[in-house]
Amino acid sequence: MPNNKTNSVCAICGRPYYCCSDSLAAKSFTPWKKIVDSKEHYKIFMALMGYTNKSIDQKQAAEELKHCDLDGMEHFPENIRESIEEILKDSGEAGLPEGGEA
Amino acid sequence: MFNPNELILQKIRSVEEYDPSTDELMGRYTQIEEPSLQTSTEATDVTDAIGTPIHTFYRNSQGTFSFTNSLHSLDLMASQFGSEKVVADETKKILVPVSETVEIAADSTVTLKYTPAGAEGTEIKYVKIINKSNTFGDTYTISPTSASGKNFTLNKAERKITLPAGTTGRAFVSYVRESDSAVKLSKTTDTITPVRKLIIHAIFHDPCDANIVYAGVIQCQRAQIDPTSVEVGLSPDSKHAATYQLKKPYCDESANLFDIIVAEQ
Numbered sequence: 001m002p003n004n005k006t007n008s009v010c011a012i013c014g015r016p017y018y019c020c021s022d023s024l025a026a027k028s029f030t031p032w033k034k035i036v037d038s039k040e041h042y043k044i045f046m047a048l049m050g051y052t053n054k055s056i057d058q059k060q061a062a063e064e065l066k067h068c069d070l071d072g073m074e075h076f077p078e079n080i081r082e083s084i085e086e087i088l089k090d091s092g093e094a095g096l097p098e099g100g101e102a
Numbered sequence: 103m104f105n106p107n108e109l110i111l112q113k114i115r116s117v118e119e120y121d122p123s124t125d126e127l128m129g130r131y132t133q134i135e136e137p138s139l140q141t142s143t144e145a146t147d148v149t150d151a152i153g154t155p156i157h158t159f160y161r162n163s164q165g166t167f168s169f170t171n172s173l174h175s176l177d178l179m180a181s182q183f184g185s186e187k188v189v190a191d192e193t194k195k196i197l198v199p200v201s202e203t204v205e206i207a208a209d210s211t212v213t214l215k216y217t218p219a220g221a222e223g224t225e226i227k228y229v230k231i232i233n234k235s236n237t238f239g240d241t242y243t244i245s246p247t248s249a250s251g252k253n254f255t256l257n258k259a260e261r262k263i264t265l266p267a268g269t270t271g272r273a274f275v276s277y278v279r280e281s282d283s284a285v286k287l288s289k290t291t292d293t294i295t296p297v298r299k300l301i302i303h304a305i306f307h308d309p310c311d312a313n314i315v316y317a318g319v320i321q322c323q324r325a326q327i328d329p330t331s332v333e334v335g336l337s338p339d340s341k342h343a344a345t346y347q348l349k350k351p352y353c354d355e356s357a358n359l360f361d362i363i364v365a366e367q
Contacts, residue, residue: 031221079250
């Protein structure tokens with residue numbers, strides 16, 4: 001597969017990436033590759049989705065985002081960036097939290 | 103002494119497939135049409151110096167049993183595919199693909215019939231709009247935040263998809279769901295049809311008094327569905343045909359391809 005071949009767009013950072021759907025159909029430990037390009041962005045996705053669907057409150061969402069790597073957030077699509085900023089707004093977290101877990 | 107010659111064959115009542123090593127019943131087919139038992143032999147001529155045949159040796163006797171089941175049989179398909187039918191239960195669910203075309207509600211939401219399965223957030227990646235002309239329109243992609251632009255959100259617990267405000271028409275959604283009441287059979291490229299024992303039950307009538315019924319059985323110790331060509335018709339009026347190649351059991355001194363047994367009672 002050529003290095004420059006991409007067929008998906010990350011739902012968090014908006015960057016294109018390559019995802020083999022056949023490998024997802026087989027037993028895979030990386031089902032998140034269907035929608036995002038990294039496990040860190042999947043953690044962000046889960047926090048934002050839980051907040052949007054009201055299954056977690058702002059405080060819980062902020063706690064989850066605190067453990068995520070938000071590097072490059074300034075380049076995220078507007079709706080993602082605004083949602084993260086809204087969650088972190090009143091949580092006492094100014095600017096970007098420290099990097100996520102390894 | 104019961105020694106019938108001419109009989110009236112009414113019908114083949116059923117065909118049963120057994121595992122030859124355990125005698126476990128593997129399949130039973132009861133809607134038999136056009137059953138046929140055929141044998142063939144290879145002929146080798148011995149000729150004289152000018153090519154005139156003077157004797158023929160016959161070797162390589164083989165048998166074939168074929169029939170058409172009026173109804174499609176999943177057990178017969180499992181035999182034809184060389185696979186086992188997987189039956190779902192509470193502890194072992196089967197993923198069932200679902201495709202829905204749903205009217206978009208006034209609040210731009212779509213409610214699914216089933217709960218989509220899959221890792222959280224990855225259950226449904228795309229939703230396509232169907233135009234009034236029945237052609238595909240815009241494609242919307244899953245987003246964890248808001249339904250805007252070309253994004254939609256999914257609330258799995260409520261089975262609800264939210265599209266951007268003002269989206270109307272019908273939405274086409276493809277996903278999988280879990281079911282504990284389903285069966286599945288698969289055809290893989292590295293399996294072949296198993297060898298079975300066949301017991302074919304027939305009903306005969308006495309030609310002098312048709313009210314007298316005799317039980318007939320055709321027993322094939324080794325029968326294998328011919329894997330070189332298997333066709334399963336998929337139209338409403340198509341039936342389910344199967345052909346078995348009959349083999350001699352290696353350990354059997356009698357070398358029977360099949361036995362036909364007719365009992366008076």
